[in-house]
Amino acid sequence: MNHAVTHKTEAQSALIYCRVSDKKQKTDGHGLESQEHRCRQYADERGYEVDMVFPDDITGGTDFMERPGMRAMLAYLDAKQGQSYVVIFDDLKRFARNTEFHIKLRREFAERGARVECLNFKFEDSPEGRFIETIIAAQGQLEREQNSRQVVQKMKARVEKGYYVFYPPVGYRYSKDRQHGKLLVREEPVATVIAEALEGYASGRFRSQVEVKRFLESRPEFPKSGSSGYVHPSKVKDMLMKPVYAGYVEAPNWGVSVRKGHHEPLIDFETHERIQTILNGKVYAPARKDINEDFPLRGFVACDDCGEPMTSCWSKGRKKHYAYYLCDTPNCASKRKSIPRAKIEDGAEAVLQTLQPARPLVEMARAMFKDLWALRLSEAEQAKVTLQAQIKGLEKQTQALLDRIVDATSESVIKAYEDRIDKLERQKFALLEKSDNLAPTHRDQSVVIEPALNFLANPWNIYKKGSFTVRQTVLRLALSEPLRFCRNEGYRTAKTTFPFKVLADFSTQKCEMVGDPGIEPGVRLREGVTVPCHTLRPVAHCAIRVRNPAA
Numbered sequence: 001m002n003h004a005v006t007h008k009t010e011a012q013s014a015l016i017y018c019r020v021s022d023k024k025q026k027t028d029g030h031g032l033e034s035q036e037h038r039c040r041q042y043a044d045e046r047g048y049e050v051d052m053v054f055p056d057d058i059t060g061g062t063d064f065m066e067r068p069g070m071r072a073m074l075a076y077l078d079a080k081q082g083q084s085y086v087v088i089f090d091d092l093k094r095f096a097r098n099t100e101f102h103i104k105l106r107r108e109f110a111e112r113g114a115r116v117e118c119l120n121f122k123f124e125d126s127p128e129g130r131f132i133e134t135i136i137a138a139q140g141q142l143e144r145e146q147n148s149r150q151v152v153q154k155m156k157a158r159v160e161k162g163y164y165v166f167y168p169p170v171g172y173r174y175s176k177d178r179q180h181g182k183l184l185v186r187e188e189p190v191a192t193v194i195a196e197a198l199e200g201y202a203s204g205r206f207r208s209q210v211e212v213k214r215f216l217e218s219r220p221e222f223p224k225s226g227s228s229g230y231v232h233p234s235k236v237k238d239m240l241m242k243p244v245y246a247g248y249v250e251a252p253n254w255g256v257s258v259r260k261g262h263h264e265p266l267i268d269f270e271t272h273e274r275i276q277t278i279l280n281g282k283v284y285a286p287a288r289k290d291i292n293e294d295f296p297l298r299g300f301v302a303c304d305d306c307g308e309p310m311t312s313c314w315s316k317g318r319k320k321h322y323a324y325y326l327c328d329t330p331n332c333a334s335k336r337k338s339i340p341r342a343k344i345e346d347g348a349e350a351v352l353q354t355l356q357p358a359r360p361l362v363e364m365a366r367a368m369f370k371d372l373w374a375l376r377l378s379e380a381e382q383a384k385v386t387l388q389a390q391i392k393g394l395e396k397q398t399q400a401l402l403d404r405i406v407d408a409t410s411e412s413v414i415k416a417y418e419d420r421i422d423k424l425e426r427q428k429f430a431l432l433e434k435s436d437n438l439a440p441t442h443r444d445q446s447v448v449i450e451p452a453l454n455f456l457a458n459p460w461n462i463y464k465k466g467s468f469t470v471r472q473t474v475l476r477l478a479l480s481e482p483l484r485f486c487r488n489e490g491y492r493t494a495k496t497t498f499p500f501k502v503l504a505d506f507s508t509q510k511c512e513m514v515g516d517p518g519i520e521p522g523v524r525l526r527e528g529v530t531v532p533c534h535t536l537r538p539v540a541h542c543a544i545r546v547r548n549p550a551a
Contacts, residue, residue: 014048014086015114016040017073019056019094032057035090042119048086052076070105077112085114092121093140102137152254159251162261169244170194170223170235171266184244184263189221195266198245202267202274205473209236215469240279246272248429257422260429269433273426293468294323295341297348297483300475303327304486305334312341325485334487347491348475348483352460355478355500362457369449387435394428456499 018035032055043050054076056069065071077085087109089095095118096102109116116123123133155165164184168174171191177183197215200206206215216222216231225232243250243258247265250258295312302309308329314321315338323341327334398421405417455462455477463474477497484492 011047011049012086013083014043014050014088015073015076016043016050016053016088017056017069017094018053018090019058019067019069021058035094038090038119039088042088042117048088051085074108074112077109077114081112087114087116089116089118090120092118092136096137096140098141098144099134099137102140103134156251156254156256159249159254159256160259162249162259164244164249164261164263165251169242170239171245172263180262184261186264186266190223191266193219193222194239194245198240198267198275199271201240201278202271205476207476209233209240211469211472212236212240218467218469237279240275243269243272248272257425258429259425269426269429273430295325296468296471297325297345297475300472300479300482301325301344301348302482302484303329303332303334304484304489304492306332307484308332309482310339310344310485313338337487339485339487344485347485349460349463351483351491351494352463352474352478355459355494355496357456357500359457362453365456366449366453369453373449384435387431391428391431391435394424394431398424398428 016036016039018032018039020031020035036053036055039053040050042048052073054069054073056067058067073087095116096105106116121133121136123129158165163180163182164172168184168187171187171194172184173187174182175185193216197206197212200215201209201212206212210233213231213233213236216236217224217229222231224230225235239245244261244263245266246269247261247263248258248269249261250256294314298312299309306327306329308327310325311328312323312325314323316322324338325341325344326336326338329335401417401421401424405414408414408417455474459474459478463471466474478500479494480497481495483494486492
């Protein structure tokens with residue numbers, strides 16, 4: 001580009017402003033370097049002396065005061081009051097691509113006594129020059145808005161076809177696929193950690209978002225905020241609400257309702273809906289700093305005098321700190337009477353050690369589970385037929401509502417119909433997934449039954465070797481109510497959950513099933529006759545005593 005050279009007795013000070021729309025253009029396209037090179041050539045031809053260069057890598061559609069480089073340039077001009085500067089731009093579009101911001105920015109430079117020059121446009125302080133300048137600025141705004149509209153339309157079309165188009169959520173990354181193009185794929189091991197967190201919240205393993213937060217902070221592979229290993233509560237809530245983890249996509253701001261996506265899910269849709277039900281029914285609990293690995297039994301041990309859960313604390317002694325559990329309930333006889341942590345935790349561990357049924361009982365439970373599994377396989381086919389009928393019913397309801405929307409004229413009525421259709425679609429997705437996953441596989445049998453039996457066989461072993469989160473899960477699964485602790489007598493009888501109650505009942509029974517030789521139909525036995533069992537291997541002595549011969 002040829003420019004006329006102007007000779008000056010004193011060199012004019014100049015500032016250069018360069019901008020690219022994103023950081024990728026800055027690193028890959030070398031856009032800032034090429035702009036600066038052309039602006040320096042322009043300054044040399046006119047005899048300007050460049051004092052500073054101010055770069056930006058942010059889109060021009062935003063307010064110029066949101067650009068760090070532009071703010072720095074204006075601050076530099078404020079600091080150099082009284083000195084005349086020329087501000088050089090490579091292109092008018094780098095100045096501002098919004099008519100309103102263009103005029104405001106011109107005013108900001110004028111108030112600071114700075115003159116604006118551009119390589120491909122000559123600013124003229126005349127009515128005609130200002131008119132042309134405004135037209136070009138408006139044209140830049142039009143191009144930007146048209147480009148933005150085209151991008152949104154393309155992204156919306158992708159979402160409607162089942163593709164996620166936004167910044168990849170934690171646990172996913174984008175990968176190029178021959179059939180689908182840019183597609184979300186699992187990013188391990190973070191994806192597995194998130195799946196465990198979401199399923200744990202849905203199943204009740206984590207009773208609050210705070211427990212999910214602690215679980216994520218305990219996993220070193222999960223990305224944290226800063227060097228302190230902190231996970232923000234808003235990040236946890238955002239993960240719990242995103243349908244993308246269930247394999248679905250949506251864009252409510254663009255009017256795109258939830259629909260099946262092409263990427264691999266971390267959880268099923270039914271689990272996602274259960275999470276939403278929990279979120280809508282419970283109040284968010286703030287994090288407590290005093291619930292940590294120092295006191296794993298907090299919330300699981302209650303004061304025997306008042307029945308309220310005990311709290312915990314560290315007390316400072318002469319040489320070191322001591323850990324205590326205590327009751328802090330007003331008007332309680334044991335209020336603020338500290339109990340050493342070892343006494344509380346050793347007693348609870350002893351209770352867990354007693355929850356270990358005999359091996360024959362565990363084998364019997366394994367046989368029962370296998371029989372129930374076979375029964376479930378046969379019932380699954382019948383349930384599938386019922387689910388298919390329900391899905392067809394939902395489709396008919398949806399179609400009827402769509403027909404009503406065509407005839408509706410009220411915006412409120414149309415909105416109500418759309419909300420109802422969205423709920424029906426969610427119900428349909430849940431039923432479809434339930435129908436597909438209804439029949440268990442042999443792999444599911446080993447994954448589900450064996451860990452459950454291992455837990456029932458020896459919960460103490462899992463508690464002893466597990467992490468803080470695992471220990472709390474074991475206590476929650478084994479105890480139906482918090483353990484009651486008396487300061488003078490120790491722990492009361494533990495109230496266990498249903499599986500342990502059943503195994504305890506089996507172990508205390510004195511007779512089981514009738515074996516060989518059996519009782520043949522029509523045979524009458526005298527009262528008091530005992531028939532021994534030979535075929536079955538009884539857990540205890542097994543016998544049937546006939547009490548009423550007429551029965």
